[in-house]
Amino acid sequence: MSAEKSIFQKIIDRELPADILYEDDLVIAIKDINPQAPIHLLIVPKRKIAKIADTSLADITLLGHMIGTARTLMQQQNMDDYRLVFNNGEKAGQTVFHIHLHVLAGRSFSWPLG
Numbered sequence: 001m002s003a004e005k006s007i008f009q010k011i012i013d014r015e016l017p018a019d020i021l022y023e024d025d026l027v028i029a030i031k032d033i034n035p036q037a038p039i040h041l042l043i044v045p046k047r048k049i050a051k052i053a054d055t056s057l058a059d060i061t062l063l064g065h066m067i068g069t070a071r072t073l074m075q076q077q078n079m080d081d082y083r084l085v086f087n088n089g090e091k092a093g094q095t096v097f098h099i100h101l102h103v104l105a106g107r108s109f110s111w112p113l114g
């Protein structure tokens with residue numbers, strides 16, 4: 001783990017402001033600062049892992065909890081249709097190297113991706 005705090009660690013530590021929708025011992029859920037859909041949340045683990053590629057079997061519970069948190073938040077907002085995205089690596093669009101699950105909803109999404 002690098003010594004420098006990620007943007008998300010600063011939000012978790014309340015050193016940067018954010019719209020926090022949910023928090024527990026393992027994760028925080030915030031609104032994306034640059035939303036790509038009417039609803040665009042980020043589910044972020046409190047423990048920094050830079051990339052999905054850096055996770056291991058030991059992280060399965062955490063990863064499942066991130067997806068479960070997304071499901072619960074969408075249920076609470078009566079959203080049946082949503083997209084969950086992990087970007088892994090720069091070419092895949094990852095810009096913040098502290099894993100996060102994008103939760104996008106409120107509009108139609110095309111497939112395949114560009």
Ligand code: 5GP
Nearest residue numbers: 007018030031032033034087093094095096
């Ligand atoms: P990535 O491109 O790494 O998959 O996603 C990073 C996401 O973090 C982007 O959607 C970006 O808008 C969001 N983001 C970057 N900086 C901040 C910030 O300071 N606050 C919040 N709430 N979101 C941020």
